Amino acid sequence: MTIRKLISILCISFAxxxxxxxxxxxxxxxxxxxxxxxxxxITPFAIQGVPPTEDIAAIVSNDLKNSxxxxxxxxxxxxxxxxxxxxxxANRYQxxxxxxxxxxxxxxxxxxxxxxxxxxxxxxxxxxxxxxxDAIYQxxxxxxxxxxxxxxxxxxxxxAGSTKYxxxxxxxxxxxxxxxxxxxxxxxxxxxxxxxxxIAYVSFENQHSAIYIEDVATGSRQLISEFKGHNGxxxxxxxxxKLALVLSKTGSFNIYVMDIGSRQLTPLxxxxxxxxxPSWSPNGRSLIFTSNRxxxxxxxxxxxxxxxxxxxxxxxxxNARASYTPDGNHITMLNRESGLYNxxxxxxxxxxxRVLTNSSSDSESPSMAPNGSMILFGxxxxxxxxxxxxxxxxxxxxxxxxxxxxxQDPAWSPFSA
Numbered sequence: 191m192t193i194r195k196l197i198s199i200l201c202i203s204f205a206x207x208x209x210x211x212x213x214x215x216x217x218x219x220x221x222x223x224x225x226x227x228x229x230x231x232i233t234p235f236a237i238q239g240v241p242p243t244e245d246i247a248a249i250v251s252n253d254l255k256n257s258x259x260x261x262x263x264x265x266x267x268x269x270x271x272x273x274x275x276x277x278x279x280a281n282r283y284q285x286x287x288x289x290x291x292x293x294x295x296x297x298x299x300x301x302x303x304x305x306x307x308x309x310x311x312x313x314x315x316x317x318x319x320x321x322x323x324d325a326i327y328q329x330x331x332x333x334x335x336x337x338x339x340x341x342x343x344x345x346x347x348x349x350a351g352s353t354k355y356x357x358x359x360x361x362x363x364x365x366x367x368x369x370x371x372x373x374x375x376x377x378x379x380x381x382x383x384x385x386x387x388x389i390a391y392v393s394f395e396n397q398h399s400a401i402y403i404e405d406v407a408t409g410s411r412q413l414i415s416e417f418k419g420h421n422g423x424x425x426x427x428x429x430x431x432k433l434a435l436v437l438s439k440t441g442s443f444n445i446y447v448m449d450i451g452s453r454q455l456t457p458l459x460x461x462x463x464x465x466x467x468p469s470w471s472p473n474g475r476s477l478i479f480t481s482n483r484x485x486x487x488x489x490x491x492x493x494x495x496x497x498x499x500x501x502x503x504x505x506x507x508x509n510a511r512a513s514y515t516p517d518g519n520h521i522t523m524l525n526r527e528s529g530l531y532n533x534x535x536x537x538x539x540x541x542x543x544r545v546l547t548n549s550s551s552d553s554e555s556p557s558m559a560p561n562g563s564m565i566l567f568g569x570x571x572x573x574x575x576x577x578x579x580x581x582x583x584x585x586x587x588x589x590x591x592x593x594x595x596x597x598q599d600p601a602w603s604p605f606s607a
Contacts, residue, residue: 239277
């Protein structure tokens with residue numbers, strides 16, 4: 191959902207209740223990197239036999255460069271990646287790669303940091319390249335890489351007198367886009383299950399909001415919630431057995447938890463405020479959500495054991511779409527200050543809040559990478575809704591402009607199970 195649509199819906203809610211080319215890939219573009227990025231040399235992999243359709247060295251190079259934490263170089267003293275690709279039968283390839291530590295002197299031999307061998311089909315070469323990037327990233331930074339994760343988002347294509355909505359998933363670098371649902375009615379709020387195998391989302395395909403869960407591999411889906419009034423903002427519990435969701439079946443927007451197996455509902459808020467956008471803590475003991483109970487939209491935390499609600503956001507007169515970092519120590523959110531919407535992060539221990547994007551264009555819908563290093567969000571670029579990424583320390587920023595349609599409402603997948 192674009193920020194303008196988000197604000198429009200919020201404003202309506204607050205005023206009323208309280209007072210052809212579908213599969214175009216995204217194109218990742220590094221717009222800000224770390225000044226002290228680590229230099230690394232990635233040599234073309236030697237080909238033995240029929241050349242594969244994918245260039246593994248080029249994919250790894252793009253992954254590491256676009257992380258903002260590596261600088262591609264040709265220096266003889268830098269860390270180096272070398273490898274071979276050998277034909278191993280019909281559409282089968284054996285790949286060997288090594289990560290070598292930079293030379294320490296003229297007579298010294300480089301230390302082999304990684305030495306791996308794989309045999310895969312030609313169709314698996316790109317995913318293997320991302321796996322190699324993950325291994326290199328973790329070896330050199332100590333942080334698990336996210337190059338093998340995926341993104342879910344909604345593509346909006348506007349034509350003469352009609353609008354098409356496509357719920358789509360793609361690789362983390364924007365390649366291999368695949369539609370899960372195409373509709374003439376709005377789709378919003380995709381949310382990955384913790385094992386990355388299912389996505390919950392809101393669809394208006396029957397002219398009424400309803401929540402569905404879809405199996406990513408098979409495309410099978412089940413209707414979860416179509417109560418009278420609003421059904422929205424699904425959020426998976428860490429154990430994958432429950433969904434937090436927002437319903438207005440009693441007349442007010444309140445947060446419930448649904449046991450997916452039994453469909454039993456448990457109300458978490460029962461008041462006349464607008465309570466929306468729930469997100470679970472990593473340990474499953476609390477939820478954060480957006481509410482106007484203090485006047486303007488702010489972030490509140492609900493202790494699931496005691497049911498105590500406390501306010502956690504104070505910077506700016508609008509904070510929304512919050513979620514925890516994987517360690518549970520920070521919260522990322524959409525923040526409005528001086529009329530602009532940006533992505534910010536709050537340290538729960540110190541109470542220090544930092545704006546990360548400082549964009550001249552509005553931002554929306556932040557979604558945390560599973561390693562806690564980056565935040566995916568929607569933004570405007572050349573007048574169109576596109577996706578961006580920013581490091582949680584603000585040092586790296588990336589843009590993923592879509593080639594056809596507007597891309598919005600993103601969600602970053604967890605690590606593969």
